[in-house]
Amino acid sequence: MSRPWVVWAAFLLAHAVVAAAGWLLPSQPMGDVVLVYQPWAHAALGGDAVVGITESWVYPQVALLPMLAAHAIAVPLLPLLGGTGAYLVGWAVLVTACDALGLALLLRGRAAHRRSAAWFWIAALLLLGPIAMYRIDAITVPLALAGGLWLASHPRLGAAVLTIGAWIKIWPGALLVAAIAAGRRGLQLAVTAAAVTAAIVATLLMLGAGERLLGFISAQTGRGLQIEAVAATPLLWAAVAGDATIEYSFDILTFQVIAPAAPAVAAATTPVMMIAVAAILVIGVVRARGGAAWPRLLPPLALALIAALIVTNRVGSPQFTTWLIAPAMLWLVFDRTRAHTPAALVLLLCALTFCIYPLTYDGLLAAHPVPVLLLTARNAMLVVTLVVAVRAVLRTPASRR
Numbered sequence: 001m002s003r004p005w006v007v008w009a010a011f012l013l014a015h016a017v018v019a020a021a022g023w024l025l026p027s028q029p030m031g032d033v034v035l036v037y038q039p040w041a042h043a044a045l046g047g048d049a050v051v052g053i054t055e056s057w058v059y060p061q062v063a064l065l066p067m068l069a070a071h072a073i074a075v076p077l078l079p080l081l082g083g084t085g086a087y088l089v090g091w092a093v094l095v096t097a098c099d100a101l102g103l104a105l106l107l108r109g110r111a112a113h114r115r116s117a118a119w120f121w122i123a124a125l126l127l128l129g130p131i132a133m134y135r136i137d138a139i140t141v142p143l144a145l146a147g148g149l150w151l152a153s154h155p156r157l158g159a160a161v162l163t164i165g166a167w168i169k170i171w172p173g174a175l176l177v178a179a180i181a182a183g184r185r186g187l188q189l190a191v192t193a194a195a196v197t198a199a200i201v202a203t204l205l206m207l208g209a210g211e212r213l214l215g216f217i218s219a220q221t222g223r224g225l226q227i228e229a230v231a232a233t234p235l236l237w238a239a240v241a242g243d244a245t246i247e248y249s250f251d252i253l254t255f256q257v258i259a260p261a262a263p264a265v266a267a268a269t270t271p272v273m274m275i276a277v278a279a280i281l282v283i284g285v286v287r288a289r290g291g292a293a294w295p296r297l298l299p300p301l302a303l304a305l306i307a308a309l310i311v312t313n314r315v316g317s318p319q320f321t322t323w324l325i326a327p328a329m330l331w332l333v334f335d336r337t338r339a340h341t342p343a344a345l346v347l348l349l350c351a352l353t354f355c356i357y358p359l360t361y362d363g364l365l366a367a368h369p370v371p372v373l374l375l376t377a378r379n380a381m382l383v384v385t386l387v388v389a390v391r392a393v394l395r396t397p398a399s400r401r
Helices: 004-024 031-045 063-108 112-132 138-154 155-166 170-179 184-207 215-221 231-242 262-289 295-311 318-334 340-357 361-365 369-394
Strands: 245-250 253-258
Touching: 004 063, 004 112, 004 340, 031 063, 063 112, 063 138, 112 318, 138 155, 138 170, 138 231, 138 295, 138 318, 155 170, 155 184, 170 184, 170 262, 170 295, 170 318, 184 340, 231 253, 231 262, 231 369, 253 262, 262 295, 262 340, 295 318, 295 369, 340 361, 340 369, 361 369
Parallel strands: none
Antiparallel strands: 245 253
């Protein structure tokens, strides 16, 4: 099991199984790829609207690049598979290639903890299912892993990679913020991130983004309460009892809970998120100044920040579970003896998320008790993961002098 070729074979087989499962399972787990990513890429290449540039978008603008790359991979496959099939295969190939680069970096050297992290990644992919590949979040997982590993050996490169990842989907920025708070070369990391951001912003402005430059932030503030959000759990049980409803929002392409209390709950998530993130960062800074070992402080601090972003979010999309994979792998690499419990929790969250989406998602939309119970268990485990990560930050041992 420790031979590199065995790890690689299992890794590629897991990707093939998960990619194929997307074609077979219910609830269109590949839906976003062909219903939104492909049209966005086609419009940009065809001279029509360019999301994030000529019109506001829900994602940071660099997220369009992987969508265009998948289109380029799909072009030779068009005669065989048609537009939709070719783009789906192109996307799966792109994600597999990005993950393979991340695995190659992870397996450099023969340390047992790196192989443990690789097997953890394979298990997480299989347990989470198609949502682990068929969303834009899948592109950011190997970026976050590479950036996190490079923070220890090549901090400027790590900061640059994490900044680029944040311009695809915001969450990799939490890893960078955690690294800065952990106190090792924080100024160097911040300057590098600022320089990369300035270059991206300048490029976008030259392309004509203008007032749409930060449209992905304003788009989030106008959202309602998505059904999978932790804060929506009580209202989902109200829907089971017939006191609330579930409706589809065509503006943001997701299902939301409609109830008298829903707007107030959704509005409260933003300040709660800010308070939670600030509190975790303060704890991290205090522990860093108290002498906590940087490699042992970074993974739990990053996991705590990312878990807080999920737990306090008005959106609770199933692909958010992929955010937890990278910090768990980094924890296994940097501090394996303390990583067993959080790694097990992340695998449990992957399995629960898969049971909800896509397996019982139709029942969840109809507010059936069993899917709502599964979602309640998943959301409870998210809170437990947050608590475990914060507790680990507080208990991070000091460096030996």
